[in-house]
Amino acid sequence: MKPFKTVTADAAEQLIADAKPLILDCRDLKDYRAGHIENAMHVHEQLRDSLLKKGDKARDMLIYCYYGHASEHLAEMFCDFGFKQVYSLAGGYAGWKEHHKPTGDL
Numbered sequence: 677m678k679p680f681k682t683v684t685a686d687a688a689e690q691l692i693a694d695a696k697p698l699i700l701d702c703r704d705l706k707d708y709r710a711g712h713i714e715n716a717m718h719v720h721e722q723l724r725d726s727l728l729k730k731g732d733k734a735r736d737m738l739i740y741c742y743y744g745h746a747s748e749h750l751a752e753m754f755c756d757f758g759f760k761q762v763y764s765l766a767g768g769y770a771g772w773k774e775h776h777k778p779t780g781d782l
């Protein structure tokens with residue numbers, strides 16, 4: 677069984693509204709800059725490492741990538757480091773946009 681949870685765009689939107697998770701975008705920086713889920717942070721290696729070491733393990737964390745594959749790997753890594761509430765967005769940012777969810781697009 678996966679140590680993290682996979683959420684649909686609808687469930688992720690609800691999660692964001694209810695739990696105010698830390699939102700991590702693990703796509704390329706240029707794609708993040710072109711548009712991302714509101715309040716998402718771009719995860720570069722340094723941020724990832726510092727979160728793994730010092731992040732709040734009890735806080736909900738929502739991770740997304742392009743289509744929902746890379747985020748699963750990252751989600752698993754956070755779980756391995758003891759994070760308790762890790763979610764991966766199924767379908768990634770592509771799915772999010774397809775469902776017409778709000779973005780911080782410029």
Ligand SMILES: O=S(=O)([O-])[S-]
Pocket residue numbers: 741742743744745746747768
């Ligand atoms: O970002 S991706 O791994 O889903 S192609």
